[in-house]
Amino acid sequence: MSERSRKLYERACRYMPGGVSRNTVLRQPHPLYAMRGAGCRVTDIEGTVRLDFANNMASLIHGHAHPYITEVVTRQLQRGTAFTLATEQEVEFAAFLVERVAAFDKLRFVNSGTEAVMSCLKAARAFTGRSQIAKAEGAYHGLYDYAEVSQMSNPSNWGDPENPASTPVARGTPPAALDDVVIIPFNDPERAVSILDKHQDKLACVLLDPLPHRVGMIPATTKFVRAIREWCTEHGALLIFDEVITFRTAHGGAQEHYECRADLTALGKMIGGGFPIGAIAGRDSVMGVMDPTVKPLLFPHSGTFSANPVSMVAGHAAMQMYDANAVDRLNMLGALVREQITEAIAVSGLPACVTGGGSMFRIHFKDKPPTDYRSNYASPVELQQRETLLDYLFDHGIMMINTASGTLSTAMTETEIDTLAETILAALRAVKESLPRAAAAGPEA
Ligand code: PMP
Numbered sequence: 001m002s003e004r005s006r007k008l009y010e011r012a013c014r015y016m017p018g019g020v021s022r023n024t025v026l027r028q029p030h031p032l033y034a035m036r037g038a039g040c041r042v043t044d045i046e047g048t049v050r051l052d053f054a055n056n057m058a059s060l061i062h063g064h065a066h067p068y069i070t071e072v073v074t075r076q077l078q079r080g081t082a083f084t085l086a087t088e089q090e091v092e093f094a095a096f097l098v099e100r101v102a103a104f105d106k107l108r109f110v111n112s113g114t115e116a117v118m119s120c121l122k123a124a125r126a127f128t129g130r131s132q133i134a135k136a137e138g139a140y141h142g143l144y145d146y147a148e149v150s151q152m153s154n155p156s157n158w159g160d161p162e163n164p165a166s167t168p169v170a171r172g173t174p175p176a177a178l179d180d181v182v183i184i185p186f187n188d189p190e191r192a193v194s195i196l197d198k199h200q201d202k203l204a205c206v207l208l209d210p211l212p213h214r215v216g217m218i219p220a221t222t223k224f225v226r227a228i229r230e231w232c233t234e235h236g237a238l239l240i241f242d243e244v245i246t247f248r249t250a251h252g253g254a255q256e257h258y259e260c261r262a263d264l265t266a267l268g269k270m271i272g273g274g275f276p277i278g279a280i281a282g283r284d285s286v287m288g289v290m291d292p293t294v295k296p297l298l299f300p301h302s303g304t305f306s307a308n309p310v311s312m313v314a315g316h317a318a319m320q321m322y323d324a325n326a327v328d329r330l331n332m333l334g335a336l337v338r339e340q341i342t343e344a345i346a347v348s349g350l351p352a353c354v355t356g357g358g359s360m361f362r363i364h365f366k367d368k369p370p371t372d373y374r375s376n377y378a379s380p381v382e383l384q385q386r387e388t389l390l391d392y393l394f395d396h397g398i399m400m401i402n403t404a405s406g407t408l409s410t411a412m413t414e415t416e417i418d419t420l421a422e423t424i425l426a427a428l429r430a431v432k433e434s435l436p437r438a439a440a441a442g443p444e445a
Contacts, residue, residue, distance in 0.1 A: 058407040062409055075313075111277065116278030123280065184196065205239065206237060208241055216369070239260075241265045330359040351367035385431050
């Protein structure tokens with residue numbers, strides 16, 4: 001059935017490590033290859049059509065090949081794709097985003113979420129003159145050495161919960177990077193504040209994702225966010241929100257839920273309308289560290305493809321269409337999907353649960369929702385169950401993110417949600433049938 005993909009993968013392995021440029025697309029025994037996408041459906045090169053709940057890792061807020069985005073991009077392609085000049089498109093899109101969010105006085109575009117987070121951290125260091133950053137254990141913030149610390153901590157190295165260890169992701173990470181990253185437990189304000197207190201003179205910022213996918217897709221509590229906001233204000237550190245994913249959850253981003261302002265916000269994914277993008281936005285005085293007309297320039301900041309007009313017009317069109325009504329509608333669908341999955345879980349009788357927020361969800365093979373990275377950590381049995389679930393869904397026309405997470409696009413309606421819930425129920429039954437095999441997988445690592 002997937003002969004073409006298998007052959008393509010064999011060829012790919014000759015030219016790319018592991019045969020891919022991003023680990024996310026790897027599947028056993030080989031990845032599948034996309035032919036085309038339209039709305040909420042993707043067709044692979046074998047001709048199989050699937051409902052897409054992965055949406056290029058939460059970046060396609062309007063699904064695939066939206067006609068209006070296609071139209072503005074086509075027009076821009078004919079005019080040129082990158083110049084050593086500024087463009088009107090960049091000014092208009094920056095103005096649009098700054099007008100949209102109260103915490104944004106100024107904004108700069110970059111090319112990815114990784115770059116946006118990195119730029120935020122460097123801006124915070126430049127503004128405060130301090131080198132350390134703090135982040136929540138297990139939270140994913142992209143590939144920058146500092147931002148990825150502790151992202152893959154495990155029971156053998158994560159240390160005491162009162163003082164979580166700073167663990168590297170890539171071999172050869174400079175020890176200095178680990179020394180400069182302070183790890184706090186997610187949603188535990190008392191412990192977090194007491195850890196931050198120990199580093200108060202050295203911390204430039206606290207980096208926070210208000211609904212961190214890898215921590216379990218659990219919303220940050222108001223108490224936690226407020227405690228961190230207050231701590232930062234009191235100690236002259238900056239609060240940075242990573243809203244690369246969560247910007248979709250409210251018209252003004254997830255920070256709107258907490259009625260507090262971040263000093264800096266990293267954006268990415270959906271604001272590119274399907275094209276590579278990132279942005280860093282925030283308080284005028286802090287963003288000023290990047291202003292080359294001010295001497296001395298504290299943080300020189302550049303990027304060859306930053307604010308390229310294709311990403312600008314695509315992103316601007318996407319965000320115009322993702323207005324307050326569209327956000328509300330998608331969040332309602334999100335609530336519906338979490339409700340329907342919860343029902344499917346109850347019918348299946350499996351110990352499982354669903355977390356998420358806004359237009360996103362994540363399924364866990366745990367009887368109650370995790371509360372932080374450590375309680376989210378999956379045992380081999382849970383991992384086996386997740387794999388069975390995802391394989392079943394994939395074989396029955398549903399694409400999800402490999403953590404058993406899904407994100408919605410505005411191309412979806414209740415019909416697709418019903419299809420998802422029905423297929424998940426059938427998949428959970430398949431998981432239940434596979435249980436003896438899964439249970440044999442052994443004790444927790
Ligand atoms: N921050 C968060 C919260 C993310 O989810 C991601 C990507 N999954 C990033 C940053 C990095 O974004 P990118 O892959 O565009 O570099």
